[in-house]
Amino acid sequence: MKRFLSGSRLLWLLGICLTVSVFLASCHDDDDHVRPKVAGLMAFNLAPDKPVVGVALSGNELNPLPYMSYTGGYLAVFPGKRYTESYDAATGESLAVDTPTYQPDKYYSLFVTGMGDAFYNIVVEDGLDSLSGQAGKSYIRYINAIPGSGSPAVTVSNGKGELISDHPAFNTVSDFTAIDTGAITIDVNDGGDIHTSRTIAVEERKVYTLLLTGHPAGTGNDSVQIRYIPNAMLTLDSTADNAPKAAE
Template structure:
């Protein structure tokens, strides 16, 4: 059984990213007789959540990923096809050209990953997490699914709550760089809040059935404008049960 994911963008993110919307389906084989053993691939979504980096370049194994430079609050818009292997991940400041973060990650075949570039003031991190959508296959039917990432430096371990009416679905402290698991929540309007001695932000989101969301806690305490502390979100995709295959054209466009 395969899960079919469609990456979406919200209109408060850069409009240019909307042109990138498409569907990506992964499986372990190809029907192309000319290439019976294509290289293993996986999916990667990239997000720039470093508030003092106006734009960044992200490279895998020394190759820049499409969509570079990625502006602050921008993201790739889709899960990019990449080759599955243990690979170095580098992030560069677009303005200076200097490397600001580096790590190595073992990308497994036929999975989905998110790369969050986080940090500020010359202290940055490439935060790579597996988006374990397979774990949602037996979740409550008819639900939406939400997780969060705390990308606010010096946020003082805020308590993150997600509520709908009188029901609380998330109520947990979150250190800087914490990424929660996905929580099943009924469709409808929810309230998200992050509260600490240095951070107090909130917003409402209307969740749709079967869609998968990531709430982005981002910004710098005490700042204003785009770099103020705030909650944004992206739609990672939608749960469905459709068979799919990885065709040779998609493999040829992997990175």
């Protein structure tokens, strides 16, 4: 099936930085009209052979996403059961269709994954409202978006030892884990074609997603890589930025 951009958008950006309580509240305007409650959605293009991916909810399009980029923050979307489609932005060809239910005042991530002729929309509730800012602590999670990777060993460690040790299958999204702030090393190894590592610094009260992406046969931008993005800063501040961002 093919589809093309209509140009309509009913989505507006909430921003990366969220309040400590991490909620989306209904409010009143000057005429005391009640605005509907909304859900928050962050979308990612993790499909190595799709240079630009589009995402639409019930026909309303998000900004096109280059490979390894994301929306840069949570977009406010109307809650309920929504027809959610990812598609090749260059050809309009549909990649994957799902109908998840978005609850009001909840935050979600949508990862477009896969390659070749098999693509997926992985929609997860992020559970940010269950996280609390703590002195000296950060939160991390990861997604294994490496097609054909099987279940590689994924470890996260710091100077004190291992923080995470797992063998996630393709398309697995872990829960958020509280860790000590500072330098951490992420290692992904399947004992064969995949063996990569990276050291990053995580900051106090920030929430991160680690993106394990690319594919084992890749040699350039599509090679296996470890990227990361900040989902939220558990503070009282909030900002907005509508430009898609590349994972670091």
